[in-house]
Amino acid sequence: MNTHPTSVIGQSTRRVTGPLKVSGQATYAAEFSKDFGDELAHAVIVNAFAASGRITSIDIAEAEAASGVIRVFTHENAPELPYKEPLMRPQVQPQVGDPLRPLQTDQIYFSGQAVAVVVAESLEEAEHAATLVRVHVDETPADTDLHAARQRPLAEEKQDTPRVSAPKKPAENAKMTGRPADVTVGDPDAAFESAAHTVDLEIEVKTLVNNPIEPHATIAWWEGSHLTVHDKNQWVDNARKKLALAFGIREQEIDLKVDALNKAKDAVEDALGVEESSVRVVSPFTGGGFGSGLRTWPHTFLAALAARELERPVRLVLSRQQMFNSVGHRPHNVNRVRLGADADGRLQSVIHEAWQETSVYEEYTMNLLNTTRMAYATSNLRTTYRLVPLNVQSPTSMRAPGEASGAHALELSMDALAYEIGMDPLELRRRNNSTHDVQGTPFSSKHLAEAYDLGAERIGWADRTMAPRSMRDGDDLIGLGVSSAFYPANRLKASASARLRPDGTAQIHSASSDMGPGTYVSMTMVAADTLGLPMEKVEFALGDSDFPHAPVHGGSMTMASVGPAVKAACEAAVQSAIKVAVDDDASPLAGAKASDVRLEHGELIGPGGREPLMDVVKRHGESIEATASSGPNKLQMLMPSDYAFHSYGCVFARVRVDSRTGEPRVEKVVAVNDVGKVINPKTAASQTIGGVVMGIGMALMEEAVLDPVYHRYANDSFAEYHVVTNRDAPEIEAHFVGEPDYKLNPLGARGVGEIATVGTSSAVVNALYHATGVRALDLPATLDKFL
CATH class of the missing domain: 3.30.365.10 (Aldehyde oxidase/xanthine dehydrogenase, molybdopterin binding domain)
Known part of the structure; x- marks a missing residue:
């Protein structure tokens, strides 16, 4: 598909979200609190001061009696969550071992570990009550010295005592x-x-x-069995999946015992890409991340847990000190x-x-x-x-x-x-x-x-x-x-949707993120270039797990992955518009073969004449939509x-x-x-x-x-x-x-x-x-x- 010779791609272009950010209109995770008014409760994490051992008791009586306190959650009174394991762990999660499951154990693994969460009517009341929680730990010797610890012998594969970890055999992937x-x-x-x-x-x-300017924050609320989360993160699709697995909202059963390779491939992709419809994660703006937002950390699960138990929205924001021991x-x-x-x-x-x-x-x-x-x-x-x-x-x-x-x-x-x-x-x-x-x-x-x-x-x-x-x-x-x-x-597989609207504008969606590199503007540029439209006629939206799937916003892969998906979605929408035009007696392209029509400079050109793309959509009277994917599938990623x-x-x-x-x-x-x-x-x-x-x-x-x-x-x-x-x-x-x-x-x-x-x-x-x-x-x- 040809593009205009003066393509916007390759031109230095200002951020389309710049005015929103400098005017304070860009809404970050914690700022969605204004949507809830007085119904919003505020949570504060209590951190362990021991680095190793077991909690023998937690005294929460004084904290619960403090002004404004709604409830104090600990491992002793928090509900047990299923924390189901996915068929295949995401690449941002360690493949060996088990992730930390907050308030699900009395074991202390490091200083700063979340051991309780206080929920109150105001942030100040929650912060005060958190200082009143008394945590008693039977401490065991802790080790944080890399130089001394690296002298240990290599660990045996099934040995429980932590030792230096040996590599897997070279033949293993x-x-x-x-x-x-x-x-x-x-x-x-x-x-x-x-x-x-x-x-x-x-x-x-x-x-x-990682010390981004925006600390990590989560607002969670439930409507029946449906969970919505405003979360500062770099991968809304993964946050959605992890929350669904943690709360056991939906379990995808899959049988990989199939004869045909294609069926196996499709089954794997379906399991990895399934969208848990009862969870929605929203993160339109991310104030820096540098990798700290790739995983879903304990505070997000705690906010969702507290919101479910209290039946009201809960906001949890990490302090700057907690950023040092809570998000890697x-x-x-x-x-x-x-x-x-x-x-x-x-x-x-x-x-x-x-x-x-x-x-x-x-x-x-x-x-x-x-x-x-x-x-x-x-x-x-x-x-x-x-x-x-x-x-x-x-x-x-x-x-x-x-x-x-x-x-x-x-x-x-x-x-x-x-x-x-x-x-x-x-x-x-x-x-x-x-x-x-x-x-x-x-x-x-x-x-x-x-x-x-x-x-x-x-x-x-x-x-x-x-x-x-x-x-x-x-x-x-x-x-x-x-x-x-x-x-x-x-480069990973990504998807995007494109909607050509009768008012002459285009709307593009993908569940990607923008923590600062300019995803909004770069994807707008790709869409405008593909469609032959001015940038001001293109709206790109991201940061919503209800949008088409996008991979992790990290590893310098967003443009290489999501960009081609945006291009493919726009091309698919154009093809749909061409089919509308050749079937429309009012179009100069009526009766032509769709394969003989091409897009140049925003115009559809065929054997019988030419017509602006958006004129076709306007006369059609309805939006023309398409969704497309681009990139390697899961099995191709493992091939040389x-x-x-x-x-x-x-x-x-x-x-x-x-x-x-x-x-x-x-x-x-x-x-x-x-x-x-x-x-x-x-x-x-x-x-x-x-x-x-x-x-x-x-x-x-x-x-x-x-x-x-x-x-x-x-x-x-x-x-x-x-x-x-x-x-x-x-x-x-x-x-x-x-x-x-x-x-x-x-x-x-x-x-x-x-x-x-x-x-x-x-x-x-x-x-x-x-x-x-x-x-x-x-x-x-x-x-x-x-x-």
């Missing part, structure tokens, strides 16, 4: 087991020993916490990286061993080693991944989960290897730039070399001197650093592909360090990415800038510190957990290279949101080494390391 396999190619140990140049570093990434975090991890190269800088051996914390009740895994397995060309490679159960809440995704930490370790090691060889760090990366992954699968499209060229030009790399501490500006030491960046190009799909990029950083105080500051960052077709350069650049800012926080400031005695976060506020503010943010340039990747999807677009974070922390720390001669091997790289 990691997507099904959730526990990545060790990977070995060639003989990396022998190659390392014989290499002309080697480095062997241990690099640590401390715990980081980027897990503490330690990486040992050994690299060996020949005299010319060609990598001969790559060995990356990683240890990562998880909770004691489920195994959270992330792509910590994916970058190492595909970033650079080598014939000898080994990656090993070990999970260490600790008394912490289950970690979760945080922008570029796994890749940000793993690439940081790899890219610091590449920089160290360059200095060991005496080679320019950018040249070392150029010499090892690969055309395929470690399995030999070619990349679908890769323009990293062009990214290196542009980034080096924009940062002034040619003026960089090699020796550390060789560049100065008065009392400041100047450093330039570089890092490569890689992130998988994900002819191509490896990734996005690529590089980050260049210029820093200055005060030689008297050791204070590091980032002066400029240039991020250049190859992400296929850029739908909206304005929002793509905005995403890149946001990713860089988060990477700077990871490099210099952010660390959630666990008290070694009480095993709780000691800095659970913005006063002590420091994030990058406008004053800290440097000059940031965002550039894009490459071409559309039509092997991935019909739009040729890959994800943008995560990749800038992947390379930023390592570029900054590498620049700090160039400035000071000190290589900070654990994050954050605070000023004490450079004194």
Whole structure:
């Protein structure tokens, strides 16, 4: 289907929701409270202060007697919920272990665990009463020390005692087991020993916490057996399914014992995609998430439970302190990286061993080693991944989960290897730039070399001197650093609906999310481009589980997944309009074959003439609707592909360090990415800038510190957990290279949101080494390391 030569796609376009946000008209989860008036009750969670043990008693008498209190729920009086297991767990949920089920057990797994919820007529009354709940715990020794715990022996498969978790056998599919396999190619140990140049570093990434501007919140209410939830999340379809399973509202029975593969495939898809009609989750605006909204956390279930028991709407909003221990975090991890190269800088051996914390009740895994397995060309490679159960809440995704930490370790090691060889760090990366992954699968499209060229030009790399501490500006030491960046190009099946209305406008729906990247505007652009309509004639709506299915709003997959579905739905609606036109005697296209009619510039053109698309709809007098899906089905996702799909990029950083105080500051960052077709350069650049800012926080400031005695976060506020503010943010340039990747999807677009974070922390720390001669091997790289 042809599009207008001056297509809106590829043009920098302002957010269509901008006026709503700046005028305060955008409604976020907790703000739907105005719909309920005085009927709304307010809930506050009581958190455990012990990190391990069992609750022996909970005294709620004083709390229940407090002014305004309606009820206090604990494990002793809360109804038992079925929490049914789905046929297949969603990819955002750990595949091994059991999720935390609030108020369903007396077991304490970590400090901060929800042990009671107080519901009152006002928030202030609930908060006061929560301080009156007395929780008594028979404490057992807790363990939150990753360094000590990773020395434990590997766990036996059926052993109950938490130990370091062994990988699954390499033959088993990691997507099904959730526990990545060790990977070995060639003989990396022998190659390392014989290499002309080697480095062997241990690099640590401390715990980081998702801290979006909007705290997590839920409003839940029941109408008979129908549950409606306003929830801050990044996947309304998953929240709907998890709530339905938790309350046993609907159970999908399915028989997979069928002979034909197609029947089995259809059965699996039906089970995974079933819409639980008695649950509706609404989340039209999300004030940031960075991964914290991918799962459905205990507070959402508690709000729904309280609302059902009290037969009135209940609002539950997490405090900033509770955000540190209630919605996951980027897990503490330690990486040992050994690299060996020949005299010319060609990598001969790559060995990356990683240890990562998880909770004691489920195994959270992330792509910590994916970058190492595909970033650079080598014939000898080994990656090993070990999970260490600790008394912490289950970690979760945080922008570029796994890749940000793993690439940081790899890219610091590449920089160290360059200095060991005496080679320019950018040249070392150029010499090892690969055309395929470690399995030999070619990349679908890769323009990293062009990214290196542009980034080096924009940062002034040619003026960089090699020796550390060789560049100065008065009392400041100047450093330039570089890092490569890689992130998988994900695409899942998505659906959308398109409605062409007689008033000349189009309405598009999909159950996607927008936590800031600009989903509203980008999908509006795709629809307007496909239909040949001005953007102001297109309305895109999202964030409602009653809309057609969309995958998780994470993993940089929304445009690559939902975008093609929007395009397909619009094309299907056009085909329906063509059928109306050729059957309409009043149309110039009457009597033509539908296959001979095409859409150009918003007009239907056929052998007998042409007519504007929306004139056909207007004369029809009724909306013309269509729903379509796009993307791989569940079985195709498990099949090997002819191509490896990734996005690529590089980050260049210029820093200055005060030689008297050791204070590091980032002066400029240039991020250049190859992400296929850029739908909206304005929002793509905005995403890149946001990713860089988060990477700077990871490099210099952010660390959630666990008290070694009480095993709780000691800095659970913005006063002590420091994030990058406008004053800290440097000059940031965002550039894009490459071409559309039509092997991935019909739009040729890959994800943008995560990749800038992947390379930023390592570029900054590498620049700090160039400035000071000190290589900070654990994050954050605070000023004490450079004194």
